[in-house]
Amino acid sequence: MITAIAPPRENYLTHEYGIKSWLLTQDHKRIALLYLGAISFFFFLGGIFATIIRLELLTPPGDLVSSQTYNKLFSLHGIIMIFLFMIPSIPATLGNFLVPMMIGCKDLAFPKINLLSWYIFMAGGALILYAMLRGGVDTGWTFYVPFSTSYANTYVILTAVGIFIAGFSSILTGLNFIVTIHRMRAPGLTWFRLPLFIWSMYATSVIQVLGTPVIAVTLLLVAVERGFHIGIFDPALGGDPVLFQHLFWFYSHPAVYIMVLPGMGVISELVSVYSRKRVFGYKFVAFSSVAIAVLGFLVWGHHMFVSSQSVYASLIFSFLSFMVAVPSAIKVFNWTATLYKGSISYDTPMLYAFGFIGLFTIGGLTGTFLATLGFDVHVTDTYFVVAHFHYIMVGGTMMAYLGGLHYWWPKITGRMYHEGWAKLSALVVFLGFNLTFFPQFIMGYLGMPRRYHAYPPEFQVYHVLSTAGASVLAVGYLIPAIYFIWAMRYGQPAPDNPWGATGLEWQTSSPPPPENFEITPVVTQEAYDYSILEEMTVG
Amino acid sequence: MSEHIVTKKQYAHVFVILLILTLTTSWAAYFDLGKLNVVVALVIATIKASLVVLFFMHVYWQTKLTKLVVVSGVAWLALLLWLTLTDIVSRGWLPFPGK
Structure with a gap:
């Protein structure tokens, strides 16, 4: 159902002008756009590092960059993509924009803290960039000790402090969302009427608040040991290096869920609207988000099977890791069941949703391979692991992010993008992604180690395929960048509800007014109630 | 919800208890309790942290x-x-x- 285009109304983009109005804004929608600009820049930067890495790996000898430079390249690629792009990607942009709108309120609970979190994020990002310009860091994004504390002669402390600071932004955003979702829902919007995106954001926020302080403390301990030689992790100083890995992965494994849970929320929205059906097993999908958030905290030891962690602990972590597959599978099965007998349309966001479901399934299933003790020992630190987590992060989260960005773009900007180009780019991204990362499963299984810039010639064919795929993928990412920018100025004006969706955010104008809703909405129906639409069609 | 007002007297009481516990930690450090050294120190630290969270951070009244x-x-x-x-x-x- 497409509603008529209303006469121009004042919206959040036009009610104030000038740089100051943006830099001092407390409007969650504008802050979302500030984040969008910042993380797009970091994504571009991380992409440049990935491009050089793939170019280096085109040939077996390390001939493009030195070993030391290569170490810095993959470290910065990981640090920037994880801490400055993936973690804030959906929560800070789509989450910031949509959480108040989806629950029918005017803003987040703490608008000033919301703006503060963006400044903190930028300060952390700036520090990491400064460390990069000074010479970078070569520890990998994992900062494993004792290399990071005793041997690396790069800018470890500076980078760690940058991540430490950026972490506070994550905590504040999470805190803001939790309070907002608890306290500011529109009248009638009970917990089980909430859109599943909100459930996902809630679960993500819980992880952010409970997990992020641990990585902050851990990186601080690295800085303390490196700066003052206080023995915490270095065995030479009386410390325990495996303790670092426990502390690091206690946050960093749940961080995977900080990255992918919001993506799952987006997919629930997309699958429902483009199938014209309520999400199958709504409560199961909602609670599976909470289950993932909790179980995600119990599985970190599967990163440490070869670290000299006790075999008994490994057994426990292996078992718990298999358990987290259950709520993930519930989501995938329920999305698929939602499609059954749905009135499916193949608009661009839905293409990304299909991409997510397929690629996340491969990423998730290979995750269970890695949770298996015997198999993990064989493929630890190989490209199999690299392929696995890129299937989750890029194949999963990135697809969801792009799907979500396309879906809500008309609401955010008030303009439609070019559907033909968008469909083409979705296809290019899917093909490019698989060409990049599927060969990495094979070469990893065959023994190609990660983080090496020179390799035996028998692996070249896989690396050439992977680099070719990365080139295709880069084109796939550039096309949306171009048509999105084009659409902001020249796109067709968007109707208030171009997809005929049921969420509250579609009941206000595109772009929304500064206060989101002219009248506070009252909710009387469950989420995704397309029966009215069905009745209209039948009638 | 209106904010609970904590009196200066209440703050002073908690402060004195914290001081006593700090002195207890120092005093206990003069005795070698073997494996219990860490346990005693952690128990006292936990009590102190709880007092701070409950009273100085007002969680008790939340x-x-x-x-x-x-x-x-x-x-x-x-x-x-x-x-x-x-x-x-x-x-x-x-x-x-x-x-």
């Missing part, structure tokens, strides 16, 4: 939801310690180096 958030934080810390200890305690149970 809603159940706020208390739940605080308890969750402690529970998550326990989770971190517990699963880390499954490794540290069971290392060396197998007669192989590093296992």
